Each structure stands twice: as C-alpha cells, then as structure tokens.
Amino acid sequence: MRKINIGLFGFGVVGEGIYKVLEEKPQLNAVIKKIVIKDASKPRNAPSELFSTNADEILNDDEINVVVELISDADAAHDIIIKAFNKGKHVVSANKKLIADHHKKLLDLQAKNNVSFLYEASVCGSVPIIRNLEEYFDNDLLNYVSGIVNGTTNYILTKMANENESYQDALKAAQESGFAEADPTADVEGFDASSKLAIITLHAFGKKIDVDQVIRKGITSLKVEDFKYAKEKNYTIKLIANSKINHQTGEITSTVLPTFVELNKTIALVNNEYNGVLIGSSLSDEQFLYGKGAGRFPTSSAVLSDISALKYDYQYSIRKYENQEEGVFNQTGKKRIYIGFENQADDVSNIFDEIEERYQSKNYNHIVGVIDIEKLKQKEIIENPKLSIIAFE
Amino acid sequence: MRKINIGLFGFGVVGEGIYKVLEEKPQLNAVIKKIVIKDASKPRNAPSELFSTNADEILNDDEINVVVELISDADAAHDIIIKAFNKGKHVVSANKKLIADHHKKLLDLQAKNNVSFLYEASVCGSVPIIRNLEEYFDNDLLNYVSGIVNGTTNYILTKMANENESYQDALKAAQESGFAEADPTADVEGFDASSKLAIITLHAFGKKIDVDQVIRKGITSLKVEDFKYAKEKNYTIKLIANSKINHQTGEITSTVLPTFVELNKTIALVNNEYNGVLIGSSLSDEQFLYGKGAGRFPTSSAVLSDISALKYDYQYSIRKYENQEEGVFNQTGKKRIYIGFENQADDVSNIFDEIEERYQSKNYNHIVGVIDIEKLKQKEIIENPKLSIIAFE
Incomplete structure (x- = not known):
C-alpha cells in the first residue's frame, strides 16, 4: 500500500476537516505535508510551518505524490491541476465547473502522465455516484441517470412545496441557513446541475457532452401557483438532471429542468439539502443512491475516499471513454x-x-x-x- | 482487458437471464462455454451442446477462467467453489448462506490460489452494497450499516402495515405473488438476513462474525395489534439488520430484529420487495443505497457486474480482513x-x-x-x- 504525502491547496472548512481526520487517523497512512493558501495572515487551526503561499512548494516537492485541490478560483485550480499532472502527481479535486468545462483535456493529460485524477466530491458530495457508475454498472447496460444533484435548489424547492413560500422568501431562508450563496446564480439557474450532469454522463455512457448543450432551466421563475397545481395533482416539483442514451443510435439527451414528480416516487422523498440519484439499467430496474450533496463533512468524506483509493493506485477506468467519439446529442x-x-x-x-x-x-x-x-x-x-x-x- | 470464458452451474431464471444478456451484448467480451445442470431432460432455452450434467466438464476445462455458481444445493455449491479455486478459476456466487457459513475459509482459499471470489448478488441483489463498502468507505471511518436486506419479509411487513393483514394472510399473499417460498423459514425467521448481515459486517469492518451470534428475531410473532400500536406512534415496523462497531474497543454488535421505524425516516420508505441500506460514517452522515433485493433481473445484474469486474482482475481487497482477529462481539x-x-x-x-x-x-x-x-x-x-x-x- 502506497504512502500518501499530500499537498493541499485551500484550507477552508473542507480542507481543515481533512487535515483533522488525517491527524486523528494515522492508520489511513496519509499525511498533509504542505498547505498552500492565499492569505498568509489568517489564523489557522494547524501548525504554521505547514502553510505557504507559494504553489511551487507543493508542485516542486518530489515527496508529495498527491495534490488535493480545494480552491474556489477556477482558473488558478486549472493551472494547479495541469502543473501537478505534468509533475507526475495524482490529483483529487471537487471543482465541478472546472472539470465539466475541461473534462476531455484533463482526462487526456491525466492519461498522458499516467497519474490518477479523482473527483468524487465534485458530484453529489458524499454520494458515491461516480465510483458506482465507473465500477459497478457496465455502461452497455445503463439507460439513464436521473436525479437531484444540487442541494441549494432542492432546499429552496422543499421550502416552497412544504411552506407555500415564494421563491424569493425561500431563497432568503436558504441563504440565512447557509444553503445558498450570496450570489446564488450558479445553483438556482441550473448551471451547477448541468456541470454535474456532464460529468455524470461521461462516467455513465463513456461519452463527453458539451455542458452548454444541456437543455437547462433553473428554478427562479417558479411561482406559488405552480406548487398549488402540483399539489392538486399529487406531484411535487424538483429540479431534475437527467441524461439518457438511445443504445441503437448512441444519442444522448441531457436536461436540467424543473419537473413534476409523483409524490409516491422515490425521488420525491429527497428533500432539503439532500441529493438522490436514480441509475436505470436494462437489468436491475433502478438503483437509488442518496445522501448529503454538499457541506463540510460530505465533501470531506468524498475527498478522503478518493485519497484512500489512491493508496491502491485507483484510476477511473480509461476503458469507458477511450476511442469513444464525442457524445452525439439528440436534443x-x-x-x-x-x-x-x-x-x-x-x-x-x-x-x-x-x-x-x-x-x-x-x-x-x-x-x-x-x-x-x-x-x-x-x-x-x-x-x-x-x-x-x-x-x- | 481479459476475455471471460464462463462455466455456469445452474440454469434457472438468473442463469438464463445472464446467458441471454451475454448473447445479446458481445461487447461485454464474456461468453458462456458450458452450463452444468442436474436434470438433462428439461427443455432449455439455449443450444443443447452447451449443457452437461458433469461438473468436470467445467472444472477440468482450462479455457474456462470464471465459474458462475447459481445452484440452490449449498453442499454441492461449496464443493464446486473449492474445486474451482483449486483449479485457479475465479468464482462468482450468489449463495449467501454458504458464504456466511464458510466466509473465512473461502476467502483464505481464494487468497491462497490468487483468484477472485465475488458475490455481490448474495446481499441485496442489485444494490451494490459490498462493492461500496469495499471500495468507497474506509473501514476506519465506518460506524454502522443498517437496513432492510430481505425482500420477502419486507413485502409481508408492508402488507401488514398498509392493509392491516395478519401475518398468515400476508405470508400467503407473498407466496402467491412469488415473493415468499413454500417453506419461508429462512426468510421469515431472519436467518437469511443474519447471513447477509454477517457478510456485510466483514466488508464494513473487516471482521468476521459468527452468524449464529447475531441477536435474531423473525417476524412470525408479529400481530395486527403491534401494527396498531406502531401507527398510533407514527411508526412502521421493519425487520432491521444492524451491525455497529465501537472503534475504541473494536467490539461489534449485530442484530436482526423487528424494529419500530419513524415514518419520516428514510428506511420507512423502503416498501414491498425492495431493500435499502444505510451506511453511517464519521464524516458523511448517512449514505443510503436502495433497489430491488432479489429476483431474476436484480440478481442477474449483480452477477453481471461481478463478471465485468473480473475483466480487470477485480478482487475484494484482502487489506480489509488480513491480519484481523475474529470480530469481538459485544452482545x-x-x-x-x-x-x-x-x-x-x-x-x-x-x-x-x-x-x-x-x-x-x-x-x-x-x-x-x-x-x-x-x-x-x-x-x-x-x-x-x-x-x-x-x-x-
């Protein structure tokens, strides 16, 4: 089993959570050797000698074999990941937008440098959706992946459904509870869900789709009256991300749309900040994976699972996307x-x-x-x- | 990617289902070379030259690298698996009782012969519980696994809860619908759930427990009055299999008991023949896996996933149980x-x-x-x- 020496970029709640777990659990055989942060003056809950503001202290350290990238600046993250690949370092990231936007290129670079690039935390937090699509479901037998992949919008929709609140009031409550950001655009307009859906689609069907081609509508136009209609018909309204494939033609249809879901369906039971994804295959009807999609502990958990997997040289299997043409959209x-x-x-x-x-x-x-x-x-x-x-x- | 030549034991609904999928999907790169059955006179939906009643036609064929064992006779299955290991063949099985009863020995033999032994279908059908425990959750961080792992009893309990039926009537309905066997003892007395719980416990905590030590009570004594009480208190009654570990002492507590579950809890939503399992870890709260626990397609699906995994030499990681003493029960x-x-x-x-x-x-x-x-x-x-x-x- 390989010893993991980690170079960590970013020390927010997730970074700090991972640091603490690795300190408390030496049996995980992984240590953080260096943490690169932007602001050296902030007080940190870790020994000061661990910190640096110079990315090269991680990138040029040959003992560091794994880079964990947890920063919000997508351009800086992109730069770090590519440099880490070129230095032969494995990378764990949670940066869904970055990954969705540059998926093909990052996977090519990963393969070229023969390193691992794992990003379970980028989709549905601690719900092991990528790992299950990769490892458990043969893509020849998969028909669709469908579900709730954004906790912010699900929190807002749950409030609208249960408390007859307007979108604005529910958004405000979500912001006050820490479930929505000050600028919620990426979440409420469905961009975040579209990025996640593009990542899911690659791992489900082995085909790269362009995130801009996803038919996308957010939740900002939904009205109290829409929920009244839903209730009358025994529905609730969820923001559903759905990718399905036509195995005859290879065509993929991907949508992120507010959707009426019958109240007795599994997906209707996913409420508040939770995520839940249905995986439909020819053989096993539906599998359902459910858990917290974001936040300190779920994200830390997914990142730690990726770190653990690197101990035995785990890679997402290139077999799923190699020699595959770009996905054909049939929108x-x-x-x-x-x-x-x-x-x-x-x-x-x-x-x-x-x-x-x-x-x-x-x-x-x-x-x-x-x-x-x-x-x-x-x-x-x-x-x-x-x-x-x-x-x- | 390895080419899979399968020797199949048993040609019931699952065996036939697997045969059909592999015929229809040549890209899965796996073929059934020989099928050993007990009764040569039965008509079969496959070419007659595939069939034999002589186990040695599989065991002594060096081209066959994978044995898929789907027979009901536990002693014969045990014999086949051990012979296959000794011949250097990988084995896929769905035989939970056999596995739970001889787990340690089978894993030792597997390791000794450096072959893979996969049995996802033995626990919760198509729900990838073993694979997730193996691959995704570091056992140092897992606290408990808890859920509904037997579809027969869950079908009966759902009928008792929703239709105020007596146990006897609900059992009869389950038998008529094909969800309970003529002799339902293994299911309704909780033996089946205990076997599955023992298998789950090994993969969750890396410790072998003795299936006989599970505190077990089936559902045969439940009365209409118990469900009335449950309803008054906003509960339902489920047969819950639960293993939890005390990380300080390493002690495991394992129970299979009828349990009051609050109606708003995730597990209360698992109805009819479905299975659902909660995985609790220190970091990510609960993950929930849900799907059909048994039947032709779910079982075929799990067996096929195991066959697919063999193409890239997948093994359950010995790291989880090697050098581990037997699990210590704290009952x-x-x-x-x-x-x-x-x-x-x-x-x-x-x-x-x-x-x-x-x-x-x-x-x-x-x-x-x-x-x-x-x-x-x-x-x-x-x-x-x-x-x-x-x-x-």
Missing part, C-alpha cells in the same frame, strides 16, 4: 410540458404542438401540452423569466 | 424494547430493568421498557413464538 423530439405565466400577454400557446389543458384566471395562467424540443429550446422561451417551465417525468 | 448492554403478547400468562415484565409503559386488555397486552440484552437473548424469551419482540431504533 430533439417532443416533450410534455407545463408552462405557467402571470400575464396573458406572455401566452405561448402557439409553440405547443398539442394543448391538453389550459387554465386562465386574473392572477395566473397555465398550459399543459406537448412541445417540440426545438421550440422549447428557443432562447425567448427557455430563458424567458416570465415563464414557469416544468417538465413531466 | 451486551441495554436496549429499549416493546414486547406484545395475547395471554397474560405470557407476561414477561420481570425481565425488564425498567418499565416505561404497560398496556393490558382482554385481547392484547404490551410492555415497553429497557431490557438487558443478556436477558433478551435467553432462548425462552427471544425464541418464544408468543412474544412479539420489537426494538426501538
């Missing part, structure tokens, strides 16, 4: 959709192929019907903040 | 317990250390209180069919 077809809107001037019934249900009132209106995805994808529809767009499962 | 301490009984002559209030609640009526009685586990373990208590013993979580 076409038809979808059953609900669109809610306050002002009848925003009526978009003309984009529906077929209208099943239409409700009009002084305060709120909605249409349920079938839409061609090509029409739904138009910016003036999917990016229109006045339209509450909710998919049916 | 002592105190436990909060409900005991229900029809006849006041069966009153066992004298074994309680402390009684919190006592209910007496013409038809049914119950006591809630704290019992010393030493007293609970007495055969005349825990094996008394007139006592409905239910633990609190």
Whole structure:
C-alpha cells in the first residue's frame, strides 16, 4: 500500500476537516505535508510551518505524490491541476465547473502522465455516484441517470412545496441557513446541475457532452401557483438532471429542468439539502443512491475516499471513454410540458404542438401540452423569466 | 482487458437471464462455454451442446477462467467453489448462506490460489452494497450499516402495515405473488438476513462474525395489534439488520430484529420487495443505497457486474480482513424494547430493568421498557413464538 504525502491547496472548512481526520487517523497512512493558501495572515487551526503561499512548494516537492485541490478560483485550480499532472502527481479535486468545462483535456493529460485524477466530491458530495457508475454498472447496460444533484435548489424547492413560500422568501431562508450563496446564480439557474450532469454522463455512457448543450432551466421563475397545481395533482416539483442514451443510435439527451414528480416516487422523498440519484439499467430496474450533496463533512468524506483509493493506485477506468467519439446529442423530439405565466400577454400557446389543458384566471395562467424540443429550446422561451417551465417525468 | 470464458452451474431464471444478456451484448467480451445442470431432460432455452450434467466438464476445462455458481444445493455449491479455486478459476456466487457459513475459509482459499471470489448478488441483489463498502468507505471511518436486506419479509411487513393483514394472510399473499417460498423459514425467521448481515459486517469492518451470534428475531410473532400500536406512534415496523462497531474497543454488535421505524425516516420508505441500506460514517452522515433485493433481473445484474469486474482482475481487497482477529462481539448492554403478547400468562415484565409503559386488555397486552440484552437473548424469551419482540431504533 502506497504512502500518501499530500499537498493541499485551500484550507477552508473542507480542507481543515481533512487535515483533522488525517491527524486523528494515522492508520489511513496519509499525511498533509504542505498547505498552500492565499492569505498568509489568517489564523489557522494547524501548525504554521505547514502553510505557504507559494504553489511551487507543493508542485516542486518530489515527496508529495498527491495534490488535493480545494480552491474556489477556477482558473488558478486549472493551472494547479495541469502543473501537478505534468509533475507526475495524482490529483483529487471537487471543482465541478472546472472539470465539466475541461473534462476531455484533463482526462487526456491525466492519461498522458499516467497519474490518477479523482473527483468524487465534485458530484453529489458524499454520494458515491461516480465510483458506482465507473465500477459497478457496465455502461452497455445503463439507460439513464436521473436525479437531484444540487442541494441549494432542492432546499429552496422543499421550502416552497412544504411552506407555500415564494421563491424569493425561500431563497432568503436558504441563504440565512447557509444553503445558498450570496450570489446564488450558479445553483438556482441550473448551471451547477448541468456541470454535474456532464460529468455524470461521461462516467455513465463513456461519452463527453458539451455542458452548454444541456437543455437547462433553473428554478427562479417558479411561482406559488405552480406548487398549488402540483399539489392538486399529487406531484411535487424538483429540479431534475437527467441524461439518457438511445443504445441503437448512441444519442444522448441531457436536461436540467424543473419537473413534476409523483409524490409516491422515490425521488420525491429527497428533500432539503439532500441529493438522490436514480441509475436505470436494462437489468436491475433502478438503483437509488442518496445522501448529503454538499457541506463540510460530505465533501470531506468524498475527498478522503478518493485519497484512500489512491493508496491502491485507483484510476477511473480509461476503458469507458477511450476511442469513444464525442457524445452525439439528440436534443430533439417532443416533450410534455407545463408552462405557467402571470400575464396573458406572455401566452405561448402557439409553440405547443398539442394543448391538453389550459387554465386562465386574473392572477395566473397555465398550459399543459406537448412541445417540440426545438421550440422549447428557443432562447425567448427557455430563458424567458416570465415563464414557469416544468417538465413531466 | 481479459476475455471471460464462463462455466455456469445452474440454469434457472438468473442463469438464463445472464446467458441471454451475454448473447445479446458481445461487447461485454464474456461468453458462456458450458452450463452444468442436474436434470438433462428439461427443455432449455439455449443450444443443447452447451449443457452437461458433469461438473468436470467445467472444472477440468482450462479455457474456462470464471465459474458462475447459481445452484440452490449449498453442499454441492461449496464443493464446486473449492474445486474451482483449486483449479485457479475465479468464482462468482450468489449463495449467501454458504458464504456466511464458510466466509473465512473461502476467502483464505481464494487468497491462497490468487483468484477472485465475488458475490455481490448474495446481499441485496442489485444494490451494490459490498462493492461500496469495499471500495468507497474506509473501514476506519465506518460506524454502522443498517437496513432492510430481505425482500420477502419486507413485502409481508408492508402488507401488514398498509392493509392491516395478519401475518398468515400476508405470508400467503407473498407466496402467491412469488415473493415468499413454500417453506419461508429462512426468510421469515431472519436467518437469511443474519447471513447477509454477517457478510456485510466483514466488508464494513473487516471482521468476521459468527452468524449464529447475531441477536435474531423473525417476524412470525408479529400481530395486527403491534401494527396498531406502531401507527398510533407514527411508526412502521421493519425487520432491521444492524451491525455497529465501537472503534475504541473494536467490539461489534449485530442484530436482526423487528424494529419500530419513524415514518419520516428514510428506511420507512423502503416498501414491498425492495431493500435499502444505510451506511453511517464519521464524516458523511448517512449514505443510503436502495433497489430491488432479489429476483431474476436484480440478481442477474449483480452477477453481471461481478463478471465485468473480473475483466480487470477485480478482487475484494484482502487489506480489509488480513491480519484481523475474529470480530469481538459485544452482545451486551441495554436496549429499549416493546414486547406484545395475547395471554397474560405470557407476561414477561420481570425481565425488564425498567418499565416505561404497560398496556393490558382482554385481547392484547404490551410492555415497553429497557431490557438487558443478556436477558433478551435467553432462548425462552427471544425464541418464544408468543412474544412479539420489537426494538426501538
């Protein structure tokens, strides 16, 4: 078993958590040799000689064989990861946006330098979704991955559903409880979920998809009235990230959309800041993985699992993506959709192929019907903040 | 990637399912070369030249590198597995009783012959519990594994809870639906769950426990009145298999007991034939794995995942149990317990250390209180069919 000497970038709650566990558990056979931080003046709960502001003290130290990258600055993180690869160091990261945006390049560089690049913490915190997709499910048999991968939006949606709160009030509560950031855009607009979905899709189907091509709608347009409608029909509303493959054509469809979920379905039971992912395969119906998606302990736990795996030279298996062409998107077809809107001037019934249900009132209106995805994808529809767009499962 | 030539023992629904998938998916790079069955006269949905009644046609064929053992006769299976190991063949099995009863010996033989022995299908069907315990959770950080690992009893308990059925009626319904066997003893008395718990415990904590030492009570004594009590208190009743470790002392406590579970807890949502397991670690709170625990497709799926893993020489990591002494049981301490009984002559209030609640009526009685586990373990208590013993979580 290999001895792990870690160079840690970043000493926030997760970094500090990992430092403490490794101190308390010498049997894990991993130590932090150096911690690089930006601000040398901040007081830290670790011996001062561990700290430096110079990245080279990690990158040029040949005894350090593992770089754990936990910084928020994506450009700096990108730079560190590439330098670490070139120095023959393994890398553990939790930086989903960075990984989704540069996935192919990072995996190529990892392979070229014959090092491991592990990033379980980047998707659903402590829920071992990547490891299960990698190790347990043969991608030939996988049909879809679908679930709740963003804890911030799930916390807000749970509050909206259970307490009839408006989006603004629920967001405020989430911010006060530490479940949403001051600038919540990445979460509430579904960008974070799209990055995670792109990472999941590669590990599920072995195909790289472009995160910008995910059909994405966040939760900011959802109204109290939408939840009323959901309740009447025994639904709740969840932000569902879904990738599915057509094994005949190899085409992948990836969406991040507010979705009506029947209350008796497994995924409806994922509430508050929790994440839950269904993995559908030809053989075993659905597997469901559930746990905390973010936060100090869940993220530390995922990072520690990756560190442990490096002791026996674990790598995500190149077999899943080597010689694979880029994923082919098929973002076409038809979808059953609900669109809610306050002002009848925003009526978009003309984009529906077929209208099943239409409700009009002084305060709120909605249409349920079938839409061609090509029409739904138009910016003036999917990016229109006045339209509450909710998919049916 | 290694090419897999399989010798299959048994051609029931699971065996046939695996045969079909491997036929349809040549890219899995695994073929069944020979199938050994007991009854040569039965019609089979596969070419007749594949079949034989002579085990040696698999065991003595050097081209066959993987034995998949799917037969019900435990003694014959034991014999086949040991012979296969000695011939240097890897083995995939779903035979939980056999594995739990001979775990140490089989693992030793596997190591001695440097082959892989994989048995994900033996615990919770397609739910990748062993693989996750092995690969993802460092055993130094795991505190407990707890959940529903037997689909038959869960189906019966769900019917009793939702439809106010008696145990006998619910058992009959389970048998008619194919969820319980004609002789249901192994399931309903908790033997099956105890075997699975012993296997789980080894992979969770790296320590072998003796399946006979598990504190075990099945579901056969449960009464409609017990479910009435549960409902009043917002509980349901589940057969919970639980192993927990005290990291200070290394002591393990393992129980399979009917248990009151609060309705809003994750585990209460596992209904019908489904299985669900919570994994508790120091860092990540709880992870929850959920899926179908048995049946043709879930079992086939788990067996196929094991076959796939053999292509890259996967082994359960010896690191978890080598140089480990036998697990130390600490089946002592105190436990909060409900005991229900029809006849006041069966009153066992004298074994309680402390009684919190006592209910007496013409038809049914119950006591809630704290019992010393030493007293609970007495055969005349825990094996008394007139006592409905239910633990609190």
